[in-house]
Amino acid sequence: MKILSICLLFSFSMIRPVTAQEKMNVLFICVDDLRPNLGCYGDPIAITPNIDKLAKEGMLFERTYCQQALCAPSRASMMTGLRPDTLPIPTESVHFRSVLPDVVTLPQLFKQNGYHAQAFGKVYHAYPPQPDDISWTVPERILDVPKRDEYLLPANRVRGFINPMEKGTSTEQVVTPDEGYQDGQVALAAIETLDTIKNKPFFLAVGFKRPHLPFSVPKKYWDFYQRENIPLPADMKYPEDAENLGKLRYDWQYAKGEMRNYTDIPEKGDVPVSKARELIHGYYACISYIDAQVGRVLHTLDSLGLREKTIVILWSDNGYLLGERGLWGKKDNSEYATHVVLMMDVPGMVHTGSRTKALVELVDIYPTLADLCHLKAPAELQGTSMKPLLENPDLKWKKAAFSSFPRLNNTVMAYTVRTEKYRYHEYREKASGKLIAQELYDMDKDPFEKVDLVNEKNKKKIVAMHKKLLSQGWRSALP
Numbered sequence: 001m002k003i004l005s006i007c008l009l010f011s012f013s014m015i016r017p018v019t020a021q022e023k024m025n026v027l028f029i030c031v032d033d034l035r036p037n038l039g040c041y042g043d044p045i046a047i048t049p050n051i052d053k054l055a056k057e058g059m060l061f062e063r064t065y066c067q068q069a070l071c072a073p074s075r076a077s078m079m080t081g082l083r084p085d086t087l088p089i090p091t092e093s094v095h096f097r098s099v100l101p102d103v104v105t106l107p108q109l110f111k112q113n114g115y116h117a118q119a120f121g122k123v124y125h126a127y128p129p130q131p132d133d134i135s136w137t138v139p140e141r142i143l144d145v146p147k148r149d150e151y152l153l154p155a156n157r158v159r160g161f162i163n164p165m166e167k168g169t170s171t172e173q174v175v176t177p178d179e180g181y182q183d184g185q186v187a188l189a190a191i192e193t194l195d196t197i198k199n200k201p202f203f204l205a206v207g208f209k210r211p212h213l214p215f216s217v218p219k220k221y222w223d224f225y226q227r228e229n230i231p232l233p234a235d236m237k238y239p240e241d242a243e244n245l246g247k248l249r250y251d252w253q254y255a256k257g258e259m260r261n262y263t264d265i266p267e268k269g270d271v272p273v274s275k276a277r278e279l280i281h282g283y284y285a286c287i288s289y290i291d292a293q294v295g296r297v298l299h300t301l302d303s304l305g306l307r308e309k310t311i312v313i314l315w316s317d318n319g320y321l322l323g324e325r326g327l328w329g330k331k332d333n334s335e336y337a338t339h340v341v342l343m344m345d346v347p348g349m350v351h352t353g354s355r356t357k358a359l360v361e362l363v364d365i366y367p368t369l370a371d372l373c374h375l376k377a378p379a380e381l382q383g384t385s386m387k388p389l390l391e392n393p394d395l396k397w398k399k400a401a402f403s404s405f406p407r408l409n410n411t412v413m414a415y416t417v418r419t420e421k422y423r424y425h426e427y428r429e430k431a432s433g434k435l436i437a438q439e440l441y442d443m444d445k446d447p448f449e450k451v452d453l454v455n456e457k458n459k460k461k462i463v464a465m466h467k468k469l470l471s472q473g474w475r476s477a478l479p
Contacts, residue, residue: 023115023201024347024373025310027301028107030205031290032071032122032212033330034316034341038287041341045231047224047288050295051343054314056353058345059390065401065418066362069318069330069337071125071212074362078317079105079124079135081366081381083474084404095130104378106366108135110203113375118193121186121207125317127165142186144209150216152180170262170275171282172216178292181217183208187293191300198304206297208290211320213259215282217289224288227281235448238270238326248407248414248427248437249332258329276323283322308347311372315365316341325448331405333416333425334449338403346372349390356389358397359418384478399477400469412436417470417477423449424466440466 037043040055041062067077073089076096080087080103087099096103104112111117119140124132129143147167148160156168178184190206197204210217260267264275271279294314301307321327321336330337340362345352363383370377371385388395401418407427415426425439440454440463453459469476 022309023113025201025306026110026115026203026369026373027297027310027312028123028203028205028369029294029297029312029314030075030123030207031314031316031341032207032209033318033320034211034287034290035319035322035336036339036341037284038341040343045225045229046284048291050291050298051314054294054298054312054345055343058312058343058349058353059351059393060355061342061344061360061386061389062355062357063401063418064315064340064342064360064362065338065403066318066340067403068405069332069403070405071122071317074317075123075125078315078362078365079107081106081363081378081383083363083382083402086382090406090410092125092127095126095132096124097132105132105135106369107203107205109366109370109375109377110373111135111137113373114201116197116200116202117205118197118202119205119207120189120193121183122209123205123207141189142182145182147214150182150209150214152176152216156214156216167262168214169264170214170259171264171278172214173219173222173282173285174216175219178218178289181210181289183210183290183293184218187296190297194297194300194304194306198306208293210290211283211286214262215279215286217282217286221285221289221292222281225281225284227277230277230280230284232273232276232280233322233324235450236270236276236323236326248412249425258331270326271323271328279328280322283320310347311369312345313365313369314341314343315362317362325450333403333405333414335418335423335443335447338401338416338418344368344386344390346390351390351393354393356393356397358389358393358395359401359420360386360389360398361401382474388479395479397479400474402470402474402477406430415470417466418443419466419469422462422466424463424470426467426470438463438467 037046038048038051039046040052066074068074068084072092073084076087076089107117117137121142122144131140146164148157148164151157151168151172152174159166259265318330319337319339320330324336364386367377367381367383367385371387404415407414411430413428413430417424423441423443427436438454439452441449454463
């Protein structure tokens with residue numbers, strides 16, 4: 001019995017080793033604005049068989065958080081392994097190289113170690129599109145397209161011929177093949193490329209843009225769902241504290257860059273219930289469309305016999321609010337905006353189909369992939385390799401996950417720390433560091449973050465603990 005126990009312990013700690021002669025490939029799938037509304041995360045509505053299958057073949061991370069809930073800074077943080085305070089991206093027109101020109105990105109590290117590094121679709125993000133040629137073996141393809149080209153209907157495209165970023169309606173459904181829209185083209189390009197690079201080690205990044213607005217996908221994916229069967233959020237009432245904390249926490253809601261300047265969305269006020277149902281329907285349609293594209297790429301990986309030597313990772317850059325508390329979009333430090341999708345399938349892993357409740361962060365992906373492929377990662381990385389969790393999903397792990405977002409024209413920084421049970425927020429003046437406001441929520445009892453506990457007498461010790469944790473920073477939360 002003792003020998004058997006030792007053997008089991010040894011086998012459960014194994015991930016197939018990689019030799020210098022046999023490098024493990026990486027298929028790196030990123031999805032835009034995807035919150036965990038997937039079957040594998042327990043969503044009863046979502047039709048996502050391909051992503052669910054990937055989760056069953058690998059490990060699903062139940063509690064993963066982005067470092068800033070917006071495309072450009074979140075992706076810059078993940079791809080460089082640095083947190084937003086180290087790599088600040090104030091607007092989406094700023095390329096991370098303009099802040100840290102010599103930083104070694106994740107694909108660049110693989111390229112330096114003899115891998116073919118290639119990208120399709122939305123992987124990095126800056127607008128206007130700014131390729132990062134040093135990261136890749138060959139130039140990126142199918143980069144972010146103008147808003148005009150995210151539509152097929154002429155009525156939605158016409159405004160874009162004056163300004164390519166002019167928006168049409170927030171949703172669109174057209175009878176068209178999957179390749180009619182950008183993500184189908186990205187999947188096809190990835191499929192064709194897999195066949196040409198199959199005999200060399202590769203890091204292949206495949207970036208899908210849906211379910212980012214506009215919710216424009218082929219009609220057949222809309223038809224997967226009956227709109228009347230899709231539930232609305234339990235609480236769609238705009239926050240009562242908006243007048244007090246509004247300028248700090250909710251100022252982004254009416255920002256022109258989020259949802260309010262689509263032609264069918266009111267500039268202010270509540271989104272009509274009928275439009276809310278349409279939007280949520282569109283979000284699910286987008287998820288199923290992306291699931292189909294993921295399935296096409298994974299089927300090709302399998303058919304080429306590459307699965308047994310390829311790490312497959314799927315992640316999303318930020319979460320999304322779909323009318324919860326009357327809020328829409330991201331640009332927020334709430335649970336809905338910062339909670340993201342992450343799953344990994346690593347050849348030889350024993351715990352297939354497993355899940356972990358450990359708190360992890362997107363900034364952890366870079367050191368994890370480097371660790372799994374035995375690459376020497378830059379010393380300045382600010383994440384933690386998750387390889388031990390792949391070997392033991394129940395391992396005691398980080399105390400907290402950290403996120404931040406600028407407020408009031410970048411004069412105030414909103415910080416948040418997520419622990420096992422609570423979410424704590426602080427708002428500080430950027431120039432002086434002066435504390436302006438703070439909040440505390442019990443996430444088990446109050447997932448909508450409605451009841452602020454920060455001034456409750458019986459929560460003083462909890463507030464002090466979280467305040468100290470946030471002050472000491474991410475290093476203090478390491479396992």
